[in-house]
Amino acid sequence: METTILIAVAAFLAGILNAIAGGGSFLTFPALVFAGVPPVIANATSAIAVFPGYLAAAIGFKEDISSVERKQLIRQTGITLVGGLIGALLLLVSSNDFFTAIVPFLLLASTAIFAFQDRILAWGRSGGLQLTPYGAIGTLVVAIYGGYFNGGLGIVLLALYAMWGLTNLNVMNGLKNGVSFVISAISVLTFAIAGLIVWPSAIIMMIANILGGYFGAKLAKRLSKTIVRNIVIAVGLVMSAVFFYRLFI
Template sequence: MIDLLILLAAAFGAGVLNTIAGGGTFLTFPALVMVGVPPVAANATSAVAVFPGYLAGALGFREELASYNRARLLRLSVVALAGAAVGSGLLLVSSNEAFSAVVPFLLLASTLAFLYGERIRAFAAARARGVTPEGAIGLFLVAVYGGYFNGGLGIVLLALFALWGMRDIHRMNGLKNGLSFVISLISVGIFAAAGLVAWPYAIAMMIAATLGGYAGAPLARRLPKQAVRGLIGLIGFGMSGVFLWRLIEGA
């Protein structure tokens, strides 16, 4: 019961964070590991837990998504699906030991991407080259990362879009949510088929994350942006340190 309460609290908090600014994975993944779920299964279960949020986000930006050429959206979705399938497949063949070895660095990279997302997007925008085959390769690589470990995926996608030359943040967010949903859809399907998902935990966390997302809407209008960024940074760096310590202790 204590384990379940920890997971429900983490999922609810993740729903709130994702609605306000993102970063919910920093709560769901460590909480699952804390209650004894093996790292690879914890990552898969965490992906399922936050999946409804991506669907809700995509629906919320349906007008922005509708503004894109359908053929272009289909091409981008196919590239994202292929990359996510590769990333999810890499997770399937990763041992818990190997995944645990890279988790601290994935968490750290995700935290830095979140905290410096504006600068990353500005840097990318200054070097915008437009959508080219090279851009498709970039999306494929980002989708591989998202299929393997989706922390900070949204920030990386926005930076990629800026590199493509996109400027309208609302259309960028629409495309980000749409492709995040596509990436999560194939990942969740692969993880479920492989039997990696701890379903009792996943279902309970999905419900809690959805409630947290609903509760996060009014908070998003009231909390100072810097306070939210500071909180997520604290959680991200803290979790990176905890997993690095676990790695060192187990060496």
């Protein structure tokens, strides 16, 4: 019962966090690991647990998403499907030991990118770096990352959008949730076929995550950008510290 409550609460809060700014897997993945699920299987189960919440949140941002040209939306969908599949296939050939060793570095890196995205963007512009908005290479790289390791996907996407020069947080959140759903859908299908999903836990977490995602989309439009950023950064740093502790202690 305690384990069920733990993963359900983690999934609900993850839905809220993903809708607001990303980083929901910082909660679902550790919850499954702490519940005794092996890291690779925990990552796969976490991916299926949060992906319905992405759809619920995207629906909450449908007006903001519709402001993006349809041609670009279709193009982004195609690229993310390819990248998500590549990332998922890479996870299938990763061992638990290897995955456990790189998780804290992935968590910390994604948190740092989000925390310093304004400085990174300013540095890039001052150095003549110009990223093409809705560019294929950036989208593909992030999609591969998301298919391999769902943790921090929303944060990395927001950082990418910032590097593109997007400034409307609601549009960025809408795109982030829509793209995250597409990446998660193809990776979840791959994981399910490979038999990496702990279905009883996944179903409980999916239901809780849908509720959290819809609630979070409404909440996101009421919170200031500063509060959102601080929440995500704090969660990312705490989870990074926890996994570094598990790796070295």
